[in-house]
Amino acid sequence: MNGKLIVFEGGEGAGKTTQIENVYRWLQSCLQVSYTVKITREPGGTALGQEIRTLLLGNHTPSDRAELLLYAADRAQHVTQDLKPALTQGCIVLCDRYTDSTIAYQGYGRGIDLQLIAQLNEIATQGLESDLTLWLDVPAEIGLLRAQNRGKRDRIEQADLAFHQRVRQGFKFLAQQHPQRLHHIDAQPPESQVHQQICSVLKPVLQPYLK
Numbered sequence: 001m002n003g004k005l006i007v008f009e010g011g012e013g014a015g016k017t018t019q020i021e022n023v024y025r026w027l028q029s030c031l032q033v034s035y036t037v038k039i040t041r042e043p044g045g046t047a048l049g050q051e052i053r054t055l056l057l058g059n060h061t062p063s064d065r066a067e068l069l070l071y072a073a074d075r076a077q078h079v080t081q082d083l084k085p086a087l088t089q090g091c092i093v094l095c096d097r098y099t100d101s102t103i104a105y106q107g108y109g110r111g112i113d114l115q116l117i118a119q120l121n122e123i124a125t126q127g128l129e130s131d132l133t134l135w136l137d138v139p140a141e142i143g144l145l146r147a148q149n150r151g152k153r154d155r156i157e158q159a160d161l162a163f164h165q166r167v168r169q170g171f172k173f174l175a176q177q178h179p180q181r182l183h184h185i186d187a188q189p190p191e192s193q194v195h196q197q198i199c200s201v202l203k204p205v206l207q208p209y210l211k
């Protein structure tokens with residue numbers, strides 16, 4: 001595949017959506033004209049996924065395994081319908097959450113067996129890994145406060161603080177296990193400083209695509 005899959009990970013309110021938009025704008029100005037950038041997200045990158053997202057974040061109370069399988073179904077559709085075709089066409093894909101979120105939330109957060117999650121991630125992705133993942137890291141309390149100020153909190157955001165602290169710990173373990181792929185970004189400073197950190201990680205990786 002010719003494109004690049006760049007994933008933005010992190011807890012609630014870390015600034016993933018904000019920074020994806022900033023990177024999109026930055027790439028519009030410095031990318032060679034022959035390349036296309038796409039923004040997408042999980043859950044909800046496809047029309048089917050959008051319905052799954054509504055089920056996941058709404059008022060239902062899925063069991064831990066039902067939740068895991070819904071995320072996997074969303075991912076399977078997203079990989080087949082959007083990610084693989086876009087990467088084959090040579091696009092740079094900016095994706096809000098991917099496989100590491102499932103490990104952090106359903107594995108470390110909910111306590112589901114990590115090997116089971118790895119198997120399910122493999123089934124859903126057919127082996128498609130990110131080229132680079134940026135872990136936007138803020139203390140759980142700060143992220144939750146930001147998410148709260150943004151507006152109505154969804155089902156996951158309403159989970160208790162200890163859950164979100166386990167999720168953060170999960171991302172920390174993942175960053176230690178995959179130092180080549182997963183980059184730690186301190187997401188606590190103001191937005192523009194976080195953007196600068198992200199650009200300095202992305203520049204060398206995207207060098208062949210830039211003007």
Ligand SMILES: Nc1ncnc2c1ncn2[C@@H]1O[C@H](COP(=O)(O)OP(=O)(O)O)[C@@H](O)[C@H]1O
Nearest residue numbers: 012013014015016017018146147150189190191
């Ligand atoms: N670096 C930052 N410092 C302070 N507030 C921020 C920062 N980045 C984003 N925000 C604000 O925090 C809230 C959550 O950001 P958002 O990008 O939606 O996070 P996420 O997508 O990771 O949940 C938004 O209101 C956003 O404007």
Ligand SMILES: [Mg+2]
Nearest residue numbers: 016017018096
């Ligand atoms: Mg977001």
